Amino acid sequence: MSFFNWLNGNEETQKERRKEVREAEGRVDTEFAAEEAHLDLREEELDIHKDRVETGDVVLHKDIIEEEQTVNVPVSHDQVIIERREVDHEPSDEPITEEETVHIPVTAETVDVDKHTVVTGEVSAHKRSVEETEQVRDVLHKEVAEVEEHGDTDIVRED
Template identity: 40%
Template sequence: MVKYILFGAIIGGVIGSIINLTTLTGVILGAIIGSFSYLIRAKRNTFPRTDKKAEQNLQLREEQLEIKKERVQTGEVKIHKEIVEGKKTITVQVRREEMVIEAGDEEEFRIPLKEEKIEITKHPVKIADVSISKRQIEEIEQVKTTLKKETARVEVEGEVDISKEDTKL
């Protein structure tokens, strides 16, 4: 109550000097208003108070799981093309010209002779498409761990009355 009266007196003195009252009048009015505000507040707070020194709190805690996932590299796949050489034999029909001379006039003839020569050229031809991709596979794993939990344990010595308000203890 003393706090309310002193606080009201200080505020009353300041307000009294602002509105041209004497400082003493302001202090007295402030003290009266402070005591009334204490009485009004005291009537509103009629619930029973407990002595703060007699009441103590004990915080109980427990561990909870927090799951985090991290992507780690488990391997690597290298894909490349490889050239494999192999022998291949192909049978090709080739033509050539032969000179046939039959007895006859003694004139000289010139006849060019020709033959087919085999020329080999190589060029790549697509034989297959290879598709390369990754896919996600979901699996379920079970993780086992031990969690700790604090509980309150009451030890009684002598004759003490204990009332349980919370059955979770």
């Protein structure tokens, strides 16, 4: 037995060693199988689903505030002016009577305040959809075929 034969063992032992390695690695030994063999190659793809979730809300409401307002309104009223003057003792044909009354109506403007409501503005709200791009990252796995050649092989690759 030569040194190389002793080192490598005989051909039968080498085949057994390769078969044990393939079985340990989960590979199928097709040495005694049919003329053809195949591998299914798989890879992962991303399944992306979008859900609409509530992220907040907007509430429109009115508050009532009080604001005091001062308005100057011009008003008028009657003023009675009493004037006395001396007369030079002029003669009169009328006798002196018991009573004589003069009635003078006096008027004044009064301010009456009422309130009424008017529309001074409007607030409206609406939603719109805005599209953005969000980047997602993940690690995907993919199976690829590797062809190993051992010894003298004649392989034709048809890709």
